Amino acid sequence: MRRRLLVLSTVALSFLLVALIVPLIGTYASDRTQDLFVIRQADLNRLTVVAGTAVETGSVASLRSELARYEEVYDARLVVVDADRRTVAASPGELDPAAVPREVSRALAGNSAEEPQPFWPWSADTYVVAAPIGRDAQVLGAVVMEIPTGGVRGDVAARLALLLGAGLGVLLLAAVGVAVPLVRWILRPVDELDDATRRMAHGDLSTRVPADDGPPELRRLASSFNDMADHVEVSQQQQAELVADASHQLGNPLTALRLRVETLSAKADADVAAELDLVLRETDRLTRIVDSLLDLGQVEAERAPQVPVDVADAVRARCRVWEPAIADLRVDAPPRATALATADLVDVVLDAVLDNATKFAGGAAVEVTVAEGSRTVDLVVRDHGPGIPDEDLSKVGARFFRGTRHQNVHGTGLGLAIVRAHVAKSGGELAVRRPDGDGLEVCVTLRRPARGSSAAPPDAARAAT
Template sequence: MTRRLLLSYLSLMALVLLALEVPFGFVYARNELNRFSHTAELSAVTLASVCEEKLEHGRASDLPEFARDYARRTGSGVVITDRGGMVLADSADAAAAAAEGTNLAAQPDIATALHDRPATGIRDDLVPGVKVLFATVPGGSGDTVPCVVRILYPLTPIAEKVHATWAALGVVGLAVLAVVALIGSALARWITRPLRALERATTQLADGRLTDPPATDRGPPELRRLTATFTRTATRLQHLLHAQQAFASEASHQLKTPLTSLRLRLENFEPHLAACAQDSLGDAIDEVGRLSRMVQGLLALARLENSAITPEAVDLDAVVADRAAIWTAFAGDQRVGIAVGGTKVGRVWAVAGALEQILDNLLSNALGVSPPGTTITLATATATADDGSTVELHVIDQGPGMTAADRQRAFDRFWRAADARHDGTGLGLSMVQRLTRAGGGDVCLNAAPGGGLDAVVRLRPVPTVRARSHSAAHRKIPPLRSSSTTGSRPITGTAPGAEP
């Protein structure tokens, strides 16, 4: 912004200088030429009066020497003709001089002067290779014109003077621009210093904590007020964030104990209740469990929204293999298989621990709707998006699937489909979306070929030193390899499901 302000100052000053200096230069050049023309014409009139006097006294033989002497003193050229346009004297050298007795009456300026009218102008054909200013005037004050005097002045001196003036104007303009650049640079830094401080402060605030608040006593008054308002807002926002974080931390401890105690007390009623009340007791215990899972999900979302999280490189292939092994035994109890397929995709950007939670929620949802004898497929593939290459993680089930309208609303908090499981909380997919976007990716739900649901998690790949080429066939999922159910580890730390 400093450079843009400085450029605006210099541009404005350059326009002002051009608007002032260019017209001044042209006016000066025109005035100098007019003054020079007027001086030449006055000199020619004076010389014509002297020539007329010499002709009246019969001293025409003195005119050649008189013309050469005047030309030497003034650096001009002089041509004198009689009343018929015949050359009486020419101050030019012998090689270029018009021979005495040559008739010049046909030339426009001589013809004009013979008609008792002066003529001035600029021509480049009177002296070879030189542009000259001519002043041709008639001699005599009566009705007759006894002689005509033409004075030729080269324009080189006046051109040099005009060029020197233009050069001086250019130097003055550059000097003014240099001064404006120094003053404008200092002024621009003074104006933008509070803005740079605000930029640093907003970056810190976006990262979760404002450690270096901007100074409120620098810069223009408007920016000082803006900085003060921002500081108050940031302080208030930090206080609210700290309060929310404290609530999330305290509530996770304060709510677990009463819910656990309530569940134990309800279970203790079971031996003392009649058989007709056992179903109601079981429903109450299930509702307490669902409430506990909902509280845990809400607290997890609150911690995710209030924390400053930074994506890191995670090996997606290793995470997929690990979660598939953990969920295989649990899926086997419901006679549902888990198969892993796709290409090796390597590392992707994700929040620490997020991929495990994403897969746990998606597998929990898929397992809840998968009929016995079906298979849940985990597949990885590379794809090309508008902003570059991406990595796709597919979780495909063979359940009843969802309508297009339900797939659009599935990521809303607490939303659950009409035929969803009773113990779902409606928070799992919302948490999946938040975790995916926190790492710079996205997630969507598509209809799987042949029925079922295809949850597609798109992630950003970590660039490698040697770029790997992927053909269009990489988008296709290779033949699946089923995970073995023998030797699998026990299920621990799985996230609660949220089948909508």
Template sequence: MQRRLLLVATLLIVCLVAALAVPLALAYSSHRTGQLLLARRADATRFAELTDRAIREGDSTGLGAEVSRYTELYGTAVEIRDRDGRLLAGGGVDEPAAAGRALSGRTTDGLPLVTPFGPSAVLVAEPAGRDAQVSGVVLLRAPTSAARRAVGTVWAVLAVGSLAALGCALVVARRLAGWILRPVGELDRTTRAIADGRLEARIGLVRGPVELRRLEERFNAMADGISAALERQRAFVADASHELRTPLTVLSLRLENLEPHLSRTGRSEYEEALTELDRLTVLLEDLLTLARVEADAGLPGSGPASGLHERLTGWQELYAAKGLTLSVDLADQGPLPGAVARIADIALDNAAKFVPSGGRVAVTLADRTLSVADDGPGLSPAEREAAPGRFWRAPGQGNVPGSGLGLAIAAELARTCGATLALLPNRPRGLVVRLDLAPEGRPSGGADRPGRGAGAGPAGRGRETGR
């Protein structure tokens, strides 16, 4: 927007400067041309009087001497002819058309406009004679070098002045545009920060128009209200999930105590009730985890990549028990955010559920990028886009244990450590969960506060499925 404002301002300023400078330049050229005409017409008139006298006396000797001195002094060619066209003095002009107009009694009343680029010479024709009788004609070709230099000097001064005025006006316009748009730029940066998940971002007090400053204040008030509403929502989910854990635990114990008193016909319903109770417990645990992660609480600090390797060792044992092959290649050994291990747990838990027996899963860490690739059934493009949503389950997989919150938790964990989570297709089939970490040394949001969070490894599987 600033560039467009500057472009419009520049066009307006250029038009204004041109509207002032161009008429001034042309006016001076016209003035200098008029001065040249008056000066040369005065000389031509003097020569016309001498010509008429010489013709009447029949002696043009003195006229030739006068023309010669004038030509040497001013470098101006002068040619004098009588009414029959015979050359009386001078020469070098040879303009029959101008001579014919002068013999008809018309004098030169205008010259071409003198500019720094031309003309190099002008022609002045003056009839000689008395009353209405024309006895001869004076042709004078005058150089315009002096006039062109004067016009060029004035034009140069006007050009320099115009450029200086244009430069000053552009500086003022740039500062004015910056002053007007500074609140807009701050608003753009703040909205981008909020869109990236930094809900605490606010617009600072910046100078600008009163209307835009009021807009900033209202935007901050709106952002505060939205943040407060989100915090209340997260607090409600966390409190509700936490308060429901105790009744669910008591209900589970009471159901287990009922088992000795069940008849054979009611045992299947009893098992189904316990299964649903377990699913409800897993859902509450995942809701608590998600609320904790969204609040940036319960996130361990950074640790070496070797800690991730130890976690993956436990998964290798589980995979071997399921008939799956898990390969690990951790090229990076630098410190990693604690959320990386939990994201790997979520991806490996999903792979363990959906990759058929005999399949392969590969975990690689290189160039600050963690990839978990499997050769399972994979997901379609639409499913990959929807998978990180809350409570999303792939069609036809509703009977697989899990809450549908796993990848949503992983996405929130990635956000807290300044990383990006992406679901990509594997070749020739399968799914790749890729985590692109921020470069080392860059702040990673709230990922450096200690605490406990989502499931810590293979022992917590089943609580973080996202598919």
């Protein structure tokens, strides 16, 4: 958009300059043409007097000498014809009167030469004028002159080049001094809106834009964006508070219910106690679901900042914690791989994904890989277990989803949903896919910090945990 506005403004300035240059160069060309015509017309009138005497007396020697000197000085060919169009005398250039019948006829009709149109650099090299030779009311002949236009055309070309050069200079100064600042002023609110939209899409609901800069239409758009952001933030906060309140309100009755069931189980006989144990397990499961919902609500409500995190170092540290639980845990990470994320994101991702691997991979090997790209860092966890059916693959990560093969496995179905919420808050992406061979692969893609970023260093992110 910036380029299009600059092009449009430059084109508009170009049209304005052309509108100024055309009249100026047109006036200059007309003046130079008229000056040349007036001078040559005066010379032509003088030569008609000399030619009239020669035609009447028949003595043309002096006339030929005069025509030769004139051609030598002004490079203009001349010819004198009588009333019957016969050549009386001519300059050495030998201008053929038959080649210019219109001008000869006009002069023999007693008409003076007509003023030419302005000479331009692309005009003809010469221009022909003719004047009648007469005594009283009788036309005795005509003097025909071929005038070179090179001098005038050269002057007009030089003036045109000067004006075009000056116009280009003015255009450049206007583009730098007027068009660029004007476009920047117009688009500054658009750039701010674009940046704010990206930040909001990455989870920063506190983003706002200045509404007091730029054209009135964009100021209104900025105000509307801020109002929308306020409503989205309030709505998100209310939703998170609702989940948190509901989880908290459910937590207390569940705790009391568990205590009552435990009390009854302690006093009941074996058959009743076995049934009550089933009630206790379902109560524990419901409690875990409530706790997970509370965690999910907190993730969506919190405004954790994105900081540079050394993903490789965080992966090595967290995998050391999981080594006792996974016999064959392999880690492949470079010495350092920095990405933008919340401070605890790597721990949350590995805890959820490795916990799933211990439950669903059946003791198979698990590989944790950190790979760096030009703009991203990938954290990939792959297990070599049985995997999941193709029809379930697109549903993994949805809230409360549990695979058809794992309905009886301990869990709430919210682990990857919580991971997805954390990854989205960090501006990253989560993908679940089936790799070649067996097992399941979970890939988290995070953005690398921009060069020259003033964000906190990775050590600060580790310290925050």
